[in-house]
Amino acid sequence: MKQSLPLAMLLALLLTLGLAPAARAANEAEFKAAYSAAEAASKEAAGMRNQWTVTVSALAAAKKAADGGDFDRATAASKEAEALAKASIVQATSEKEAWKAMEIR
Amino acid sequence: MKARSALLLGSLSAALIAFALTSPRVVAADKVDPAADAKAFQNFFFQKFPAVKHEDFVNGPYSMNEDMKRQWQEKEEFPPYEFALDAGKEMFATPFKNGKSYADCFPNGGIGIRQTYPYFDEKEGKVVTLELALNRCREANGEAPYSYVKDEMASLTAYMAFTSRGKPMDIRIPDDPRALAAYENGKRYFYTRRGQLNFSCASCHVQSPGERIRAEILAPALGILNAMPIYRSEWSGMGTISRRFVTCNSQTRAVPLEPQADEYRDVEYFVSYVANGLPISGPGARP
Numbered sequence: 001m002k003q004s005l006p007l008a009m010l011l012a013l014l015l016t017l018g019l020a021p022a023a024r025a026a027n028e029a030e031f032k033a034a035y036s037a038a039e040a041a042s043k044e045a046a047g048m049r050n051q052w053t054v055t056v057s058a059l060a061a062a063k064k065a066a067d068g069g070d071f072d073r074a075t076a077a078s079k080e081a082e083a084l085a086k087a088s089i090v091q092a093t094s095e096k097e098a099w100k101a102m103e104i105r
Numbered sequence: 106m107k108a109r110s111a112l113l114l115g116s117l118s119a120a121l122i123a124f125a126l127t128s129p130r131v132v133a134a135d136k137v138d139p140a141a142d143a144k145a146f147q148n149f150f151f152q153k154f155p156a157v158k159h160e161d162f163v164n165g166p167y168s169m170n171e172d173m174k175r176q177w178q179e180k181e182e183f184p185p186y187e188f189a190l191d192a193g194k195e196m197f198a199t200p201f202k203n204g205k206s207y208a209d210c211f212p213n214g215g216i217g218i219r220q221t222y223p224y225f226d227e228k229e230g231k232v233v234t235l236e237l238a239l240n241r242c243r244e245a246n247g248e249a250p251y252s253y254v255k256d257e258m259a260s261l262t263a264y265m266a267f268t269s270r271g272k273p274m275d276i277r278i279p280d281d282p283r284a285l286a287a288y289e290n291g292k293r294y295f296y297t298r299r300g301q302l303n304f305s306c307a308s309c310h311v312q313s314p315g316e317r318i319r320a321e322i323l324a325p326a327l328g329i330l331n332a333m334p335i336y337r338s339e340w341s342g343m344g345t346i347s348r349r350f351v352t353c354n355s356q357t358r359a360v361p362l363e364p365q366a367d368e369y370r371d372v373e374y375f376v377s378y379v380a381n382g383l384p385i386s387g388p389g390a391r392p
Contacts (some may be wrong), residue, residue, distance in 0.1 A: 052300055053355065054358050084301065087301075091303065092299075099298070100296070
């Protein structure tokens with residue numbers, strides 16, 4: 001279970017590096033669904049006091065692309081934001097106990 | 106950049122190894138024993154850097170080798186924090202509109218007391234830092250609070266640190282379960298990984314002091330607050346403890362907390378406590 005954290009991090013990193021597979025053309029409804037899922041995950045992360053800066057930027061990029069009518073890009077950025085937010089939630093959850101492994105004793 | 110990704114990869118594999126090796130210890134019941142923590146913390150650094158004199162750890166990156174130490178001594182001859190020190194001294198002596206002054210808010214008129222901050226306030230049930238106490242003093246006297254990350258606050262704390270130079274850090278944890286809880290919370294914050302880079306304060310300042318990250322040499326966590334506030338060329342100005350915490354959080358791609366959030370107050374309490382006995386050296390200057 002705990003081993004999944006670094007994996008999640010790596011996945012999130014890969015996603016940000018743009019290595020995620022390209023999706024087919026998206027429409028406004030798909031964007032809205034992706035965006036609200038991302039927003040919900042990011043709110044949860046913020047509530048755990050563990051928001052990542054990259055989540056915030058991805059959400060902003062999604063909104064900007066959608067405002068410009070580019071729903072492909074907006075949907076992809078929303079999915080990226082959701083993945084990042086979820087990784088930050090996994091991190092915060094795992095660290096509730098895992099921090100002790102780092103302690104100087 | 107290269108150094109940073111190496112550090113990142115290193116930290117990821119360190120995390121994996123840590124998860125694999127130490128899970129059983131994690132399960133063991135933990136009693137909060139600050140005195141034992143401080144001893145272990147100091148020993149860790151004394152053993153890791155046997156050539157560094159104990160009182161030199163308080164000079165941040167400059168403590169890490171002789172070459173850096175020479176640079177520091179040269180800098181101290183024309184210290185770039187001097188203007189802040191002068192400004193702080195004058196601000197400190199200038200009465201508020203109501204005729205009172207900072208001296209009225211602090212023990213011993215605020216002189217030579219920096220080493221006792223942060224302290225646990227048993228009335229409030231929380232940790233009170235020097236920066237917080239200064240703003241509370243202003244507000245109690247009808248003045249607007251200063252920004253925690255700007256020059257005025259840095260000047261005031263620079264002056265107060267200067268009047269405490271050489272005095273050993275002297276943080277008390279009263280016999281109050283809330284104080285122990287605050288200390289423990291600060292410890293947890295210090296060791297908790299955060300941000301997309303998955304770093305804790307310890308990843309940089311315990312596991313990698315003396316190593317370079319971008320152009321900077323990482324300071325050791327032991328005595329890391331004793332020199333605050335600091336002048337930094339990169340900031341072309343002074344930085345408070347609040348400013349440094351916010352910057353360090355951002356570097357891991359974590360959204361920083363608001364200055365003087367409970368977590369920051371508690372982590373300052375923890376980091377200061379484990380430096381007990383090491384001299385105040387602030388204000389400091391950094392490359």
